[in-house]
Amino acid sequence: MPEVIGELKELRAAPTVADLCARFEEVHLPRKRRLTAQGCRYEIAADVLPALGKLKVAAVTYADIDKLHRDISRRAPYQANRVLALLPKMFTLSIRWGMRTDNPSKGVERNAEEKRKRYMTGDELRRLTAALDRYDNQQAANVIRLLLLTGARKGEVLAARWDQFDLGAGIWTKPGSTVKQRTTHIAPLCSPARDLLLALHKDRRRDSDYVFPSDRADDGHQHDITGAWTTGCRDHRATRP
Secondary structure: OHHHHHHHHHHHHOOEHHHHHHHHHHHHHHHOOHHHHHHHHHHHHHHHHHHHOOOEHHHOOHHHHHHHHHHHHOOOHHHHHHHHHHHHHHHHHHHHOOOOOOOOOOOOOOOOOOOOOOOOOHHHHHHHHHHHHHOOOHHHHHHHHHHHHHOOOHHHHHOOEHHHEEOOOOEEEEOHHHOOOOOOEEEEOOHHHHHHHHHHHHOOOOOOOEOOEOOOOOOOEOOOOHHHHHHHHHHHHHOOO
16 A cells, blocks of 8 residues: 555656646756747747646657647647657657656657748839838838848847947858857848948947847847838838839
């Protein structure tokens, strides 16, 4: 009888998926780029915890992971793949942390994803530029302008610091921490991009090292341009002849 009671206590004390998620967020995500970590936290809160959070880590099966993937796929196939990319890493760490001995997500098939490319026409670009000129928040508009002129990722532009730029030589040295490949990347700047940066540098905020500082002094750089992008797209469509 004491042995049975001991086993029951051990079972109740065994870590749940919620415990695994908490440790993953505390230990693993701080090593990741801010946007990557933000996406992982969203996937955990929106999909992993509601479906698996109460299960014991050691009790999760392939069928549980496969069902979660299929359930998400019915409403958001690409999001289901993002969750399926997250879970193998979490369960690999659970093995390292002594929570279980195998990875239950191994073998679950991802949904097929079609790579999509869409380039703006000259007319669309002109109308979008005109919409940005009218937008109240010109800092956000300048973020979009630099995105269009450099082809850089949004996170790279938002987190850009003045010490990354050699405006005389027309070079942007992107640190590995902001680049997908995790290696320092040197990118040439076209003349319009350099002209934009020169104008921004002339009017820069002297208390910030960021090209696009946050309105809040303690918050580093700008983080969101959703409003500017939505407004710009809406206005440029509204002016279509």
